[in-house]
Amino acid sequence: MQTGDIIQRCTSDVETIRRFIALQFVQLGRGVFMVLLLVPIMLSMDARMTLVSMVVVPFIFIYAYVFFRQVRSRFQAADEAEGYLTTVLEESVSGIRVVRAFAREDYEISRFEAAANDYREKCRKLITVLAYYWSSSDALCLIQIAAVFIFGIGWTIKGEISLGTLLAFSTYVGMLLWPIREMGRILTDMGRALVSVGRLKEVMDTEVEELEAGFHLPEGFRLKGEIEFQKLSFAYDEAHPILKDINLRIAPGETVAILGATGSGKSTLTNLIPRLFDDYKGRILIDGVDITAYNRKDLRRQIGIVLQEPFLYSRSITANIGMALKDIDPAKVEKASREAALHDSISEFEDGYETVIGERGITLSGGQRQRCAMARALVLDPAILIFDDALSAVDSETEQIIQRNLLSRKGRATTIIITHRLTGVALADRIVVLEHGKIAQMGTHNELIAQKGAYQRIWNIQHQLELEAS
Amino acid sequence: MQEHTEKEYTTKFDWSLWLKMLRELKRHKSKVYLLIVVMIFNALIDTILPLMTKYGIDNMIIPKDYSGIQTFSLMYFLLILFQFVNVYLLIDIAGRIETGLNFDLRSRAFRKLQSMSFSYFDRTSSGWIVARVTSDINRLGDVVAWGIVDLIWGFAMIIFVLGVVFSLSWKLALILLALMPVIAVISIYFQEKMFRLFRQVRRYNSMITHSFGEGIHGAKTTKTLVCEDANLNDFTDLTNKMYGSSIKSAIISALFMPMILMVSSVGTGIVVWIGGSAVIGQVISYGTMVAFISYTMHLFEPFSNVARLFAEMQHAQASAERVFSLINLEPEITNNEDYTQDWQSRKMQARSASKT
Numbered sequence: 001m002q003t004g005d006i007i008q009r010c011t012s013d014v015e016t017i018r019r020f021i022a023l024q025f026v027q028l029g030r031g032v033f034m035v036l037l038l039v040p041i042m043l044s045m046d047a048r049m050t051l052v053s054m055v056v057v058p059f060i061f062i063y064a065y066v067f068f069r070q071v072r073s074r075f076q077a078a079d080e081a082e083g084y085l086t087t088v089l090e091e092s093v094s095g096i097r098v099v100r101a102f103a104r105e106d107y108e109i110s111r112f113e114a115a116a117n118d119y120r121e122k123c124r125k126l127i128t129v130l131a132y133y134w135s136s137s138d139a140l141c142l143i144q145i146a147a148v149f150i151f152g153i154g155w156t157i158k159g160e161i162s163l164g165t166l167l168a169f170s171t172y173v174g175m176l177l178w179p180i181r182e183m184g185r186i187l188t189d190m191g192r193a194l195v196s197v198g199r200l201k202e203v204m205d206t207e208v209e210e211l212e213a214g215f216h217l218p219e220g221f222r223l224k225g226e227i228e229f230q231k232l233s234f235a236y237d238e239a240h241p242i243l244k245d246i247n248l249r250i251a252p253g254e255t256v257a258i259l260g261a262t263g264s265g266k267s268t269l270t271n272l273i274p275r276l277f278d279d280y281k282g283r284i285l286i287d288g289v290d291i292t293a294y295n296r297k298d299l300r301r302q303i304g305i306v307l308q309e310p311f312l313y314s315r316s317i318t319a320n321i322g323m324a325l326k327d328i329d330p331a332k333v334e335k336a337s338r339e340a341a342l343h344d345s346i347s348e349f350e351d352g353y354e355t356v357i358g359e360r361g362i363t364l365s366g367g368q369r370q371r372c373a374m375a376r377a378l379v380l381d382p383a384i385l386i387f388d389d390a391l392s393a394v395d396s397e398t399e400q401i402i403q404r405n406l407l408s409r410k411g412r413a414t415t416i417i418i419t420h421r422l423t424g425v426a427l428a429d430r431i432v433v434l435e436h437g438k439i440a441q442m443g444t445h446n447e448l449i450a451q452k453g454a455y456q457r458i459w460n461i462q463h464q465l466e467l468e469a470s
Numbered sequence: 471m472q473e474h475t476e477k478e479y480t481t482k483f484d485w486s487l488w489l490k491m492l493r494e495l496k497r498h499k500s501k502v503y504l505l506i507v508v509m510i511f512n513a514l515i516d517t518i519l520p521l522m523t524k525y526g527i528d529n530m531i532i533p534k535d536y537s538g539i540q541t542f543s544l545m546y547f548l549l550i551l552f553q554f555v556n557v558y559l560l561i562d563i564a565g566r567i568e569t570g571l572n573f574d575l576r577s578r579a580f581r582k583l584q585s586m587s588f589s590y591f592d593r594t595s596s597g598w599i600v601a602r603v604t605s606d607i608n609r610l611g612d613v614v615a616w617g618i619v620d621l622i623w624g625f626a627m628i629i630f631v632l633g634v635v636f637s638l639s640w641k642l643a644l645i646l647l648a649l650m651p652v653i654a655v656i657s658i659y660f661q662e663k664m665f666r667l668f669r670q671v672r673r674y675n676s677m678i679t680h681s682f683g684e685g686i687h688g689a690k691t692t693k694t695l696v697c698e699d700a701n702l703n704d705f706t707d708l709t710n711k712m713y714g715s716s717i718k719s720a721i722i723s724a725l726f727m728p729m730i731l732m733v734s735s736v737g738t739g740i741v742v743w744i745g746g747s748a749v750i751g752q753v754i755s756y757g758t759m760v761a762f763i764s765y766t767m768h769l770f771e772p773f774s775n776v777a778r779l780f781a782e783m784q785h786a787q788a789s790a791e792r793v794f795s796l797i798n799l800e801p802e803i804t805n806n807e808d809y810t811q812d813w814q815s816r817k818m819q820a821r822s823a824s825k826t
Contacts (some may be wrong), residue, residue, distance in 0.1 A: 007682055007686055010686075011682055015675070086604055089600055089604070090596060092583075093583065093596045093600065094596050099584075108584065109580060109581060112580045116572075117573065120569040120572065123565070124566060124569050127561060127562065128565070130565075131558045132558060134557060135554045135558035135561070136554065136558075138554065138557050142550045149522075150526075150539065150546065153530050153531055153536075157530065157535075157536050163527070163531060170523070274693070274694055297696045297698075303694065305694045310691070311688040311691040313688065314680065323695050323700075324697055358595070363591075363595050363596065376695070
């Protein structure tokens with residue numbers, strides 16, 4: 001299921017169902033009860049007047065039903081035009097630097113105004129059609145009310161019905177018509193609500209991750225951090241294996257760099273350690289114990305992961321860095337942010353560590369986001385640290401500062417560094433080169449540089465580039 | 471955890487802000503005038519329809535005279551036809567004003583954004599800008615265009631109804647007049663409360679949507695940080711707040727109509743009581759009494775509409791302030807055209823000087 005689709009199911013579909021139950025279902029019930037209660041009363045008073053009062057009722061119902069089915073595509077067109085307008089605006093605002101760099105302001109204005117105009121036209125057309133519907137259905141209802149009164153005048157004059165009966169019918173017809181007109185519209189929406197129920201049920205029926213099983217680690221307990229992969233294989237689908245027969249032991253406190261091309265299985269390998277995926281073959285041991293034996297939450301608390309594209313919450317910087325702490329300690333937060341070379345950037349913000357980031361606050365640059373995620377991992381002081389290409393958006397100078405900071409805590413945690421750049425392996429005790437899901441080479445920098453293989457190839461290319469650049 | 475929230479509600483009604491908003495309608499002046507005329511006619515026909523009933527009772531049923539039925543039917547049909555045109559025009563014109571105003575404000579806001587420096591975009595989140603240019607402007611267009619409809623219809627209706635009832639029977643008209651403040655107070659109180667709670671529910675709803683987005687986009691991070699429980703607690707807290715507000719909103723909405731109907735029914739009862747005696751005493755006709763009952767039962771509509779409009783406007787003030795704050799930003803990048811012209815003129819002067 002795509003992320004956008006899940007969000008839509010949890011928000012729009014829930015809203016459709018809520019609206020149906022809270023508003024439309026009530027209106028529908030009102031319409032049905034009005035018919036069930038009023039028609040017998042009207043029949044008991046005068047059958048002919050009832051017939052006259054009901055002439056337009058089926059037509060108004062069918063008219064509303066058919067109209068709102070037909071007009072659905074126009075609603076959709078207006079929604080799509082609004083969606084496109086928002087996309088154009090978002091693209092233009094987030095890409096403002098590119099717009100300026102290529103002096104495309106006029107082009108952007110005309111593109112935005114074209115989108116805004118298209119949205120205006122689609123809304124206008126929709127409103128015109130709705131104007132026709134509401135005015136004509138109003139007229140139909142008024143004709144029905146007039147018909148009851150005009151026929152009633154004749155029968156009252158002839159003495160066939162009383163003036164009281166005529167006035168009662170005049171009131172009843174109004175009570176019947178408007179809810180029935182609404183019923184036609186509601187029935188067209190009912191289909192949408194049923195589809196939403198089905199879509200939401202799929203989310204509700206999805207199997208949940210077992211978080212409580214396994215043995216618990218005592219409060220404050222810290223693992224040594226020895227990691228061992230035994231004959232590890234993994235595939236999202238059988239036809240395309242990602243990891244093939246990996247055997248690797250990482251000693252407690254050791255720093256290992258994993259190098260490899262995109263798709264070589266580096267991130268997958270590290271995602272398996274905190275049990276983000278379970279369907280692998282082989283075994284993963286931490287401190288000699290199969291990771292499936294640990295309680296999943298306790299295991300994850302021992303691991304700090306920094307992702308290449310870190311996710312930050314729309315909260316303050318302090319709240320983001322201290323997210324996983326039981327009680328946020330500002331001193332710890334500041335220490336971690338200094339280690340991640342983020343403190344100086346934070347100090348420049350007006351509200352410092354209380355600056356709100358994300359959609360409800362300021363936007364951080366890619367490098368700042370990565371450093372914030374790094375501080376979030378460091379503040380936990382976990383037994384295992386994983387940096388998944390975590391400094392890709394950081395400039396070389398800041399990268400060096402961070403590496404120097406990390407060097408001072410070397411040996412404190414077992415550290416896995418995933419990287420494309422050779423500068424990232426500087427801290428590593430050992431380097432593992434992955435190729436097509438297999439370990440192609442393993443050793444220290446000096447050992448690997450002497451071997452023919454991927455590492456030497458990458459080294460030569462990047463070294464050559466650096467020389468050319470300098 | 472600290473969360474930045476937008477100002478949603480200002481207690482003081484800011485007349486100057488809305489006057490500024492009305493000035494934005496300058497480009498749509500002719501449509502606004504036409505809409506006002508249409509709404510006055512609309513209210514006029516809504517006032518005339520009960521008089522048709524009165525005419526039918528007093529001039530045909532009571533004297534048992536069927537002769538005028540064809541003319542009466544034709545008149546009734548013409549009124550319906552006229553109202554059909556009115557309703558069509560009111561929706562179409564209000565829609566044109568709404569979409570036109572939205573387009574103008576959007577275009578101005580976007581052009582202003584193009585003149586802002588990078589630092590503006592660094593300190594302002596894209597989400598904030600998008601929300602101002604899309605939903606806030608939509609809200610303003612809606613309040614202004616349909617506000618004109620409600621306001622003109624409401625006031626016209628009150629004036630026409632008062633005019634008619636006083637011409638029919640000033641004694642019965644006094645009953646209606648006495649009911650008006652009661653209905654006005656109930657309408658203002660409930661509509662403001664209903665709208666405030668409605669906005670609160672919508673605000674919680676948008677916070678829940680945002681929370682869903684965060685929960686889904688940040689699922690991997692949440693799992694690795696083991697903060698599922700903390701996030702769930704925050705989310706549950708939010709849904710509980712929405713639940714509480716929704717219940718309050720439902721209770722207030724459920725109370726409003728019965729209260730109004732109660733007052734209207736009491737009014738109708740008094741009209742029947744006093745009017746009935748007057749009919750027996752032949753002071754007023756049957757038709758007059760029926761027309762009075764109809765006016766009394768529908769008296770709340772204009773008050774309710776106008777009260778709802780003011781509640782909406784009060785809540786839309788925050789949107790208006792935000793949109794104007796964007797449109798009225800001082801441009802941080804000035805066009806270099808003046809500089810170029812200045813440079814060219816100096817170049818020309820230099821040339822002519824070198825020739826002499």
